[in-house]
Amino acid sequence: MxxxxxxxxxxxxxxxxxxxxxxxxxxxxxxxxxxxxxxxxxxxxxxxxxxxxxxxxxxxxxxxxxxxxxxxxxxxxxxxxxxxxxxxxxxxxxxxxxxxxxxxxxxxxTRDPPVAERVERALQHLEQAMAEYDTARMARELARLGKAGAEPELALVRLIRATHARLRDGMTHAYAAAEAWLRLRDALADETPRLACATEALAYIAFDTLREETHAFTAERAAWNAAEFAAAIESQDEDRAAALLNGALAQGLHFADIEPALAEAALAHYNDFGHSLIYLMHVRRLIERLGTEVEAPLLLAWSRSLILATREDLLPDFRLYADAMAAWPAGARPAGPLPGPDAFEGQSVRDALNATVAAAGNAPLAVYFALMEASARHLLRFDERHALRTDSSVADNIGWLDFTHALTFGHALRVQCERQPYLWPQGLLQLALFVGRNSGYLDPDMAAQTALREWAVIDETEFHQRAIAAIVDHGVGLPIFPAHWLKTWSAVREEAATGLPESARTAMLAAVNRLLAVRFKQRHALRTAHQALGFVRKED
Missing domain, CATH: 2.102.10.10 (Rieske [2Fe-2S] iron-sulphur domain)
Known part of the structure; x- marks a missing residue:
């Protein structure tokens, strides 16, 4: 024996x-x-x-x-x-x-290894699975991590720290979606969809960093100065911006201390289809969830994405934004007639901006509701034939995600302006740009009221249950598409919970209902070939 x-x-x-x-x-x-x-x-x-x-x-x-x-x-x-x-x-x-x-x-x-050893082994094996983008193994290792008594947040902290410098263009939807997936996981009781959410959170990051090289950030530090940070972003000086962020954290400052400067930088331009502000909201939530260990990597990745962002207000289609900002009244002025969604729906960029400036004397939230309802109506009226065309120009590469961004940007704007109300003018005008840019792609034969009746949500509880089931078991290959399903549904659900006028609530829920019925065309082989041939013919 x-x-x-x-x-x-x-x-x-x-x-x-x-x-x-x-x-x-x-x-x-x-x-x-x-x-x-x-x-x-x-x-x-x-x-x-x-x-x-x-x-x-x-x-x-x-x-x-x-x-x-x-x-x-x-x-x-x-x-x-x-x-x-x-x-x-x-x-x-x-x-x-x-x-x-x-x-x-x-x-x-038959004794099990110590808990710490089992956790560490699961984390190491998870890293191997992610390096190979083996989603089935990711799920198994997360299940083993949970069986050892640890939460997926532990893996996410390590993952963010390991991958942030491998995002060549800075923060992507992957980090933002990770926060949204884990927030959805919090609301679920059954272990199977909870594991699915955790796996999706990590798998998208693995997808975006697969075989990517490290693009290191500077380790230099500079004393934090909000004005100098704004100048570094404006001049697209990553090293200077990173040094200021490093310095802020070394001084004992945290996200909440520098958030005003970050939000101002995000809205200094109509940045990259609204991504900069959307991502900032998710950065804050990730830091709140995961702790200070992820402050530096998240802030550095976010600042890189902001520095490299397309400043769309410099494009001919959106240059009127600067004039609208200049026309925004500096002080209080008497409230004019409050515009409803009809004042924005289907309007050009110029007219949407003018209507927003004309409404400047009203409560910002009231103008916001009208713009968001118009954005929801646009999603309901989007002519999908534009997304399916194979003979369009690059300028007309339009799809469902272009319409979702108005709602997710709008939600991030409301969240940020509750913290910094002075940002409403630039935020509302940028929301108007979303309305104007999408107006040219509406179905002329589909009236908003007809679409509202077709996609109306009658039972909100049942709708949200159905939405969760569709999102968790999405069956879509490219992670950017279910991420937008999730983020758009989450944004609208949060908006409804925070408070919306009934007409805006009805339109936004109906818009998400239509979105969740879409089967995305994930690749456009013919369109890409058509555009490539046309481009090459003209390049000499």
């Missing part, structure tokens, strides 16, 4: 089988302490491992063990070193068990 007592804290030895039951050609499966274990006799040595292959759970006693002690699972040809559990071909490692042979019996130590 083993020297240690069976109840020893050092080991948990359990009698498995009699030695004479084992044959080199006949492994045995046993169940001990709730564990399914395979026993092999190899060149006179007894070896034990999990009987369930760590890939898909097929029984390893049905596998093949060669002379070099390599165990092959015959279902998918994964191969393991049976002595160590190391994976030779495949992914996940195989758990092996210490064995003793005494008194003609085989004894196994």
């Amino acid at each position: 083993p020297d240690e007592p069976l109840t020893s804290s050092v080991a948990e030895w359990t009698r498995a089988v009699e030695l004479d039951q084992l044959r080199p050609s006949r492994p045995i499966a046993v169940k001990l302490q709730g564990k399914h274990i395979a026993l092999f006799l190899h060149q006179g040595e007894v070896l034990a491992c999990n009987n369930r292959c760590p890939h898909e759970g097929y029984p390893l006693v049905e596998g093949a063990l060669d002379a070099d002690c390599v165990l092959t699972c015959n279902w998918h040809n994964w191969k393991f070193d049976l002595k160590t559990g190391a994976t030779i071909y495949g992914g996940d490692t195989l758990r092996v068990y210490p064995v003793r042979v005494e008194d003609g019996a085989v004894w196994l130590d």
Whole structure:
């Protein structure tokens, strides 16, 4: 019998089988302490491992063990070193068990490794899965992490710190969507959709950083100065902006201390289809969830994306934005007639901006509601034929996501202006730009009221349950599309919970209802070829 007592804290030895039951050609499966274990006799040595292959759970006693002690699972040809559990071909490692042979019996130590060791192993294996963009393995490792008692936030902290400098263009939807996926996970009770949400959160980051090189940020520090940060962003000086952020954190400042300067920078231009402000909201929420360990990587990645962002107000289509900002009254003025959504729906950029400036004397939130309702009507009236065309110009590459951004930007704007009300003028005018830019792609034969009746949400509780089911089990290959489903639905749900006029609420819920019925065209091979040929013909 083993020297240690069976109840020893050092080991948990359990009698498995009699030695004479084992044959080199006949492994045995046993169940001990709730564990399914395979026993092999190899060149006179007894070896034990999990009987369930760590890939898909097929029984390893049905596998093949060669002379070099390599165990092959015959279902998918994964191969393991049976002595160590190391994976030779495949992914996940195989758990092996210490064995003793005494008194003609085989004894196994079925004790689980310490929690800290199991957590660390799951995290390391998760990193390997992400490096290969193996989403099934990501889910398994997250499940193992949870089984060890840890939350996916632990993995996300490590992931953000490891990947932020591999985002060549700075922050992407992946970090923003990770926050939204985990927020959805918080609202779910069943472990299966909760794991799906956690997997989606990490998988999108893996997708965006797959095989990307590191583009290091400067480690230099400069004393924090909000005006100098704004100047660094305006001059697109990443090193200077990063040094100021590094300096702020070194001084003991945190996101909340420098948030006003960050939000002002995000709205200094009509930046990159509104991404800069949208991402800033998610950065704040990620820091609140994950802690100060992610402040530096998130802020650096966000600032890089802002520096490299397209400043669309400098484009001919949107140059009137500067004039509208200049025309915005500096002080209070008497409120004029409050425009409703009809004042914005279907209007050009010029007319949408003029209507917004004319409404400047009204409560900003009232103008905001009208613009958001108009944006929702636009999504309801989007002529999908534009998204499906194969002969359009690059300038007319329009799709569903172009229409969702008005709602997600608007939501981020409301959240930010509750914290910094003085940002309403530039925010409302930029929201008007979304309305104007999308007006040319509406279905002329579809009236807003007709679309509202078609896509109306009658039972909000049932709708949200259906929306969650569709989002979690989206079945879409490219992660940017389910991320926009999630973020648009989340934005509208938060808006409805915060408070909306009934007509705006009705329109925004209906817009999301239509969006969730879309089957995205994820690639445009013919359109890309058509545009490439046209471009090359004209380039000489």
